[in-house]
Amino acid sequence: MTQPAQDFILETQNLTKAFKGFTAVDDVNLKIQRGHIHALIGPNGAGKTTVFNLLTKFLQPTSGKILFNGDDITALEPAAIARKGVIRSFQISAVFPHLSVLENVRIALQRKEGNSFHFWRSEKILNRLNEQAVALLESVGLEGFANTTTVDLSYGRKRALEIATTLAVEPELMLLDEPTQGMGHEDVGLVSDLIKKVSKDRTILMVEHNLHVVSKLADQITVLQRGAILTEGDYATVSADPRVREAYMGTAADEVEQEKNEEVAS
Amino acid sequence: MNNMKINLFLLALALIAPTVLYPVFLAKVLCFALFACAFNLLLGFAGLLSFGHAAFLGTGGYVTGYLMVNSGLTPELAIIVGTLAGALLGAVFGKLAVKREGIYFAMVTLALAQLVFFFYLQAPFTNGEDGLQGVPRGALFGLIDLSDNLVMYYFVLTIFIAGYWLINRTVHSPFGQVLKAIRENEDRATSLGYDVNQYKWLAFVISAALAALAGSTKTLVFELASLTDVHWHMSGEVILMTLVGGVGTIFGPVLGAGFIVTMQNYLSGGELGNYIHIIMGAVFVVCVLSFRSGIVGQLMKFKRNNF
Ligand SMILES: Nc1ncnc2c1ncn2[C@@H]1O[C@H](COP(=O)(O)OP(=O)(O)OP(=O)(O)O)[C@@H](O)[C@H]1O
Numbered sequence: 395m396t397q398p399a400q401d402f403i404l405e406t407q408n409l410t411k412a413f414k415g416f417t418a419v420d421d422v423n424l425k426i427q428r429g430h431i432h433a434l435i436g437p438n439g440a441g442k443t444t445v446f447n448l449l450t451k452f453l454q455p456t457s458g459k460i461l462f463n464g465d466d467i468t469a470l471e472p473a474a475i476a477r478k479g480v481i482r483s484f485q486i487s488a489v490f491p492h493l494s495v496l497e498n499v500r501i502a503l504q505r506k507e508g509n510s511f512h513f514w515r516s517e518k519i520l521n522r523l524n525e526q527a528v529a530l531l532e533s534v535g536l537e538g539f540a541n542t543t544t545v546d547l548s549y550g551r552k553r554a555l556e557i558a559t560t561l562a563v564e565p566e567l568m569l570l571d572e573p574t575q576g577m578g579h580e581d582v583g584l585v586s587d588l589i590k591k592v593s594k595d596r597t598i599l600m601v602e603h604n605l606h607v608v609s610k611l612a613d614q615i616t617v618l619q620r621g622a623i624l625t626e627g628d629y630a631t632v633s634a635d636p637r638v639r640e641a642y643m644g645t646a647a648d649e650v651e652q653e654k655n656e657e658v659a660s
Numbered sequence: 661m662n663n664m665k666i667n668l669f670l671l672a673l674a675l676i677a678p679t680v681l682y683p684v685f686l687a688k689v690l691c692f693a694l695f696a697c698a699f700n701l702l703l704g705f706a707g708l709l710s711f712g713h714a715a716f717l718g719t720g721g722y723v724t725g726y727l728m729v730n731s732g733l734t735p736e737l738a739i740i741v742g743t744l745a746g747a748l749l750g751a752v753f754g755k756l757a758v759k760r761e762g763i764y765f766a767m768v769t770l771a772l773a774q775l776v777f778f779f780y781l782q783a784p785f786t787n788g789e790d791g792l793q794g795v796p797r798g799a800l801f802g803l804i805d806l807s808d809n810l811v812m813y814y815f816v817l818t819i820f821i822a823g824y825w826l827i828n829r830t831v832h833s834p835f836g837q838v839l840k841a842i843r844e845n846e847d848r849a850t851s852l853g854y855d856v857n858q859y860k861w862l863a864f865v866i867s868a869a870l871a872a873l874a875g876s877t878k879t880l881v882f883e884l885a886s887l888t889d890v891h892w893h894m895s896g897e898v899i900l901m902t903l904v905g906g907v908g909t910i911f912g913p914v915l916g917a918g919f920i921v922t923m924q925n926y927l928s929g930g931e932l933g934n935y936i937h938i939i940m941g942a943v944f945v946v947c948v949l950s951f952r953s954g955i956v957g958q959l960m961k962f963k964r965n966n967f
């Protein structure tokens with residue numbers, strides 16, 4: 395029996411991106427199953443961020459197709475893709491630095507209100523969204539920072555705010571580009587717990603270098619190398635693949651194994 | 661509430677100012693202040709540097725001037741039509757410009773404004789180099805004669821307050837919130853589903869309309885519409901006013917306009933008149949180098965440090 399196509403929330407067919415003769419994404423056929431946390435891993439420069447840019451149309455594919463819930467969305471504008479329910483984060487933190495933490499979330503809630511072009515009305519009408527915004531901040535543990543100017547947040551909290559903002563638009567599919575990059579041990583733990591929590595009723599595609607996080611979170615892993623898919627599968631399968639060990643994981647994977655053993659031992 | 665008090669104080673000041681200063685001079689300051697505020701809506705709150713705003717100021721001026729000379733329209737209607745003409749031109753220019761980023765945006769606006777300049781230079785109804793002279797001020801609603809300078813001043817003050825209020829409201833509106841988000845992080849705004857170019861476009865149209873409103877009003881004040889208002893110098897001057905006063909603050913451009921207009925008036929009368937551009941250039945350099953946040957930014961810093 396073949397799986398019905400709708401089981402995959404997102405699918406790419408022969409997705410390719412060439413920059414001036416250099417192929418950054420090479421004939422990628424990605425299938426993301428609904429409800430999964432799907433990790434996209436691979437060495438630096440493998441093309442992971444470029445895949446994200448293609449999926450959200452921040453870059454135009456050279457060839458290939460993108461299907462979301464079975465619909466071809468290859469021709470849509472970035473904002474239109476977002477309105478379909480595919481929301482991305484960025485490798486470098488994506489907040490509105492000089493707005494308050496509350497306002498960051500409210501901006502995301504505001505779009506569905508349909509008043510975003512109303513320049514003659516007072517912004518006070520947005521206050522009716524505050525309760526909802528605070529609830530979202532609570533869900534990521536930022537309720538105590540609602541009135542803080544966002545630049546003043548720590549790095550880890552900025553990433554948590556990004557997640558709250560993304561959740562505010564109720565995405566069907568969240569694309570997270572290295573959500574734990576550059577974080578200390580504690581923040582990594584917080585953010586990965588958070589991702590686990592918010593994955594309950596949605597699908598997540600994430601780029602992640604921290605294999606410990608990947609091993610804990612991912613249902614499915616795609617390994618990208620020089621723009622092409624090297625292999626796919628769950629963590630056990632992928633980490634056992636000698637090509638993956640050679641190309642990418644090597645010592646990093648061993649370290650995770652070691653850590654796990656230590657955890658068991660203690 | 662503190663803001664409310666300051667605004668009331670400024671209003672009182674504006675109401676009694678003509679007892680001390682020449683009303684036409686004050687009206688001129690207000691026209692440029694409105695022009696600079698309109699420009700700042702784009703630069704300060706949408707992060708878009710237009711180098712062609714003279715096109716809108718001049719269009720408002722010419723359209724209103726032409727109507728006052730050639731049609732029986734009352735001044736408030738001529739001003740409304742002038743403003744709408746500016747909005748329409750802004751809608752077209754905005755469509756072409758907002759797709760571009762940074763310096764390319766500035767270049768597109770400059771190029772389009774130059775087209776407009778040559779159009780007014782050649783068009784038969786503008787009288788070329790001489791401009792439209794002797795534009796009658798007419799009677800407001802057909803009732804209140806504006807030929808008296810004091811009456812004219814209070815009319816200009818009313819227009820200024822309306823325009824200033826609209827800018828303030830725009831900045832503090834749901835639309836203004838999105839605009840700020842776009843200025844802060846355009847890609848993020850896009851990824852939340854906002855078509856950023858549409859928001860930039862609307863900001864452009866509002867800004868162009870208010871710049872045209874300033875130009876229309878100015879034509880009535882001076883009874884003149886001339887090429888000076890569409891020249892690229894004017895596009896540069898409004899940048900200067902905004903930067904000197906404080907970009908991104910609502911009141912900054914008003915102070916900047918007051919400062920520059922006063923300086924021009926003072927210098928052009930004296931023997932320093934020939935050096936006016938050099939002196940303005942020097943002011944610009946000093947401003948950019950020593951207090952980037954402009955007069956208002958500097959005052960706010962002083963207040964923070966001392967109170
Ligand atoms: N706009 C662009 N123009 C030209 N080359 C690009 C562009 N964007 C990315 N590349 C190149 O494509 C390749 C893939 O880059 P990409 O950013 O997708 O890698 P990545 O897998 O996200 O790497 P990292 O782990 O470092 O984030 C790199 O060699 C990069 O230099």
Ligand SMILES: [Mg+2]
Nearest residue numbers: 442443444485
């Ligand atoms: Mg990357």
